[in-house]
Amino acid sequence: MNSVLPQHQPPSAAQPSTTFRLDWLCWTALALTLILRVGWMVVKPESLAIDRDAYLLLAQNLADALGYCGPGGVPTAFRPPLFPLLLAPLLWIANVTWAVALLQLSLSLVLTWATIRTTQLLTIDLASDGLKRNGWYLAGGWAGLIVAIDPLLLLYSTQPMTEILAATLIMLLSLQLAQALIHPASLTLNRLMWAGLLAGLAPLARPALLLLLPWFLICMGWASSQRSPHASLRLPLRIVMILAGFSLIAPGIWMTRNLVVTGTPIVTTTHGGYTLWLANNPVIQELEETRGTSIWPDEKFREWEAQNREKLDGLSEVEQDRLQQAWAWQTIRSHPEAFTRSALLRMAFFWSPVPQSMFQNRMPWGLTELLFFCYGLLAIMAGLGTVELLRCHRIFGVWLVGTVCLVMLPHILYFSNARMRAPIEPLLAIPAAIYLVKHLQPLIRRAHIPED
Numbered sequence: 009m010n011s012v013l014p015q016h017q018p019p020s021a022a023q024p025s026t027t028f029r030l031d032w033l034c035w036t037a038l039a040l041t042l043i044l045r046v047g048w049m050v051v052k053p054e055s056l057a058i059d060r061d062a063y064l065l066l067a068q069n070l071a072d073a074l075g076y077c078g079p080g081g082v083p084t085a086f087r088p089p090l091f092p093l094l095l096a097p098l099l100w101i102a103n104v105t106w107a108v109a110l111l112q113l114s115l116s117l118v119l120t121w122a123t124i125r126t127t128q129l130l131t132i133d134l135a136s137d138g139l140k141r142n143g144w145y146l147a148g149g150w151a152g153l154i155v156a157i158d159p160l161l162l163l164y165s166t167q168p169m170t171e172i173l174a175a176t177l178i179m180l181l182s183l184q185l186a187q188a189l190i191h192p193a194s195l196t197l198n199r200l201m202w203a204g205l206l207a208g209l210a211p212l213a214r215p216a217l218l219l220l221l222p223w224f225l226i227c228m229g230w231a232s233s234q235r236s237p238h239a240s241l242r243l244p245l246r247i248v249m250i251l252a253g254f255s256l257i258a259p260g261i262w263m264t265r266n267l268v269v270t271g272t273p274i275v276t277t278t279h280g281g282y283t284l285w286l287a288n289n290p291v292i293q294e295l296e297e298t299r300g301t302s303i304w305p306d307e308k309f310r311e312w313e314a315q316n317r318e319k320l321d322g323l324s325e326v327e328q329d330r331l332q333q334a335w336a337w338q339t340i341r342s343h344p345e346a347f348t349r350s351a352l353l354r355m356a357f358f359w360s361p362v363p364q365s366m367f368q369n370r371m372p373w374g375l376t377e378l379l380f381f382c383y384g385l386l387a388i389m390a391g392l393g394t395v396e397l398l399r400c401h402r403i404f405g406v407w408l409v410g411t412v413c414l415v416m417l418p419h420i421l422y423f424s425n426a427r428m429r430a431p432i433e434p435l436l437a438i439p440a441a442i443y444l445v446k447h448l449q450p451l452i453r454r455a456h457i458p459e460d
Contacts, residue, residue, distance in 0.1 A: 033149025034124050040156040041120040042113065045165050049109055055166045056108045063091050063168050064104055070096035076265075083269040084325060085278045089262060090212040091170050112165045115172045119161075120152045122179040123434045127151040127441055129186040130401055144445055151434075151441035154386070158437070159362075159379060160430045174214040174431035178411065180206050181224050182435060185407055188231045195232065200247065203228070204254025212258055214431065215276035216422075219414040221259075225251050227407045234403060270326050278325045280422075281332035285316075287354065287423040288336040293346040296353055302423075303364050354424035358416055359387075363426045386440055393439025396446065408435055 030038075049056060059065060062078065069077045070092055078084040098107035128148035155161060164171040184203040187194055207225070211218035229248040233241065259275060266274035286292070291312050292302055304312075320328045340347045357364055361383040362376065398405035415432050 030124070031145065031149055033146050034152055037120055037124060037149055037152030037156045038117060040153065041116050044156065044162055045113055045116055048162060048166050052166060053105060056105045056168065059168060061169060062087060063095065063170070064108075066092035067095035067099060067107075068104075071099040085266045085270060085274045086325060087279060088170070088212050088215055088277055090209055091168075091173055094173070095168070108168045109166075112167075112172055115176045116161070116165045119172065119176040119179055119434055120155050122176065122183050123155045123437055124148040124152040126179065126183045126186045127438050129183075129190045130397070130404060130438065131442065131445070132190060147441050147445045150444055151437045154437035154440060155434045158433050159382075160426060161433055164427065164430050169427075170214050171427060171430035174210070174217060175434050177206060177210045177213055177217070178220070178415075178431055179434050181210070181220070182404075182407065182411075182438075185224070185227055185231060186401075186404060188228060189234075189401060189403060192232065195247065197250070200250045201254050204251040205257065207251065208255040208258040211276055212262055215280065216415060216418045217431075218276055219418070220411060221255055223407075223410055223414055225255070227403060227410075231403050270324070272326045274326070278329040281329035281336070283422045284336040285332040287421065288339045288347065288350065290339060290343075293339070293343060293350060296350055297346065300353070301364065302350070302353060302357065351420045354419050354422075355416070357426065358419050358424045358429055360426045386436065389440035389443045390436040391439075393441070393443030393446075396442055397439050405439075408439065411435060 057064070065078065066076060066084075066087060066089075069075065069081070074081055075083060076085075076089055076092070078086060095107055095111055098110055101107075102110065125148065127150075128145075131144045131147040161172065161175065181203070184199070184206065187199070203224075207221050210220050225248050228251055229244040232247045233244040263273045263275055266272060270278075287302070289312070291308060292304070295304070295308070296302055316332075320331065323331065361379040394405055394408060397408065412432050412435065416429075419428055
């Protein structure tokens with residue numbers, strides 16, 4: 009299909025070759041992705057069937073042709089639908105353990121591949137022609153390797169949860185943006201349709217990603233305007249409108265379904281009120297003040313849950329969501345100092361090397377320290393690499409910083425944990441790999457690493 013962009017590109021927009029090759033380091037990253045996750049699944053097979061967020065129940069009901077229903081066959085919008093929709097067909101051919109394993113392994117491989125490809129696109133101008141001996145062609149492999157061994161991504165790739173799905177969607181959107189920046193002639197209607205559909209699926213995987221939808225449209229429009237500096241704003245606006253049209257399809261279907269089933273056009277889920285109330289209630293504020301943590305003691309949590317059930321008994325799912333939101337906002341307004349303390353703690357928990365719950369367990373000596381060191385090193389390299397990205401590919405650098413902020417900032421209000429950071433870990437691997445390769449240049453030149 010013909011490109012959406014005009015064919016008469018100015019000389020400054022000359023296109024580098026975008027030939028994609030998997031070198032030995034890329035294959036190593038993909039192999040490690042598979043080996044480490046399969047190994048962890050063999051060691052902890054029970055984690056594949058622990059239904060913490062009821063996704064397995066929802067997927068099983070879909071597989072049994074009961075519809076998107078919770079316990080008792082009652083239609084629900086409490087959880088986003090994409091993960092159960094992807095899992096349900098696999099339950100026709102495999103049991104729960106195998107179905108979750110197949111889905112998470114597939115998503116993990118796509119995630120590593122997309123990270124490699126995005127990084128290669130961003131460094132292809134440095135690694136082309138006679139410069140391949142300088143090591144830049146290995147940047148994609150290094151980024152993939154970081155994703156393959158990331159402990160958070162490894163941990164949640166063996167559970168029926170949405171972290172890996174969300175990370176994969178973010179990286180696929182990043183790949184679309186990188187492709188538009190480096191090879192604008194590839195902006196065909198088919199590619200824009202694919203990119204728009206991906207953007208629309210993101211909030212159906214994780215409601216917090218709803219903020220990424222307009223952000224992605226802005227960055228894609230910006231990218232198209234930079235690559236056609238002599239054109240009017242008509243072209244970027246046309247691209248944004250095409251993307252917006254396709255991106256609204258999936259949320260529109262979900263919202264229409266919710267309107268028919270619940271009588272309310274729910275855009276994301278009815279889970280937001282519970283999550284907001286979970287993070288902003290008098291019990292948790294007292295715990296944070298006295299213990300400096302938001303880890304619930306089992307007894308207190310059960311007591312709080314029982315009180316909630318009693319107060320919410322007889323209300324519809326939508327009414328429960330609204331009432332819990334009202335309670336949370338009342339608590340925030342009544343105790344602004346406690347909320348400020350909670351918000352700061354939630355940001356600290358978001359960037360913690362390990363989930364809070366792991367601190368409750370007795371981890372082997374030195375493991376926590378090692379994780380602190382590794383994630384600290386990754387954060388430093390990612391920060392410095394982002395500076396490099398902002399210099400050489402400003403639009404992608406701005407996209408990266410904005411995406412990290414948009415994923416992080418909702419947790420100023422909502423419950424937070426290191427788990428919530430998992431979707432942006434692969435994005436951080438890109439600047440970290442760029443920084444790593446840049447500072448390995450003297451060693452690479454000295455070694456004269458041959459091209460495969």
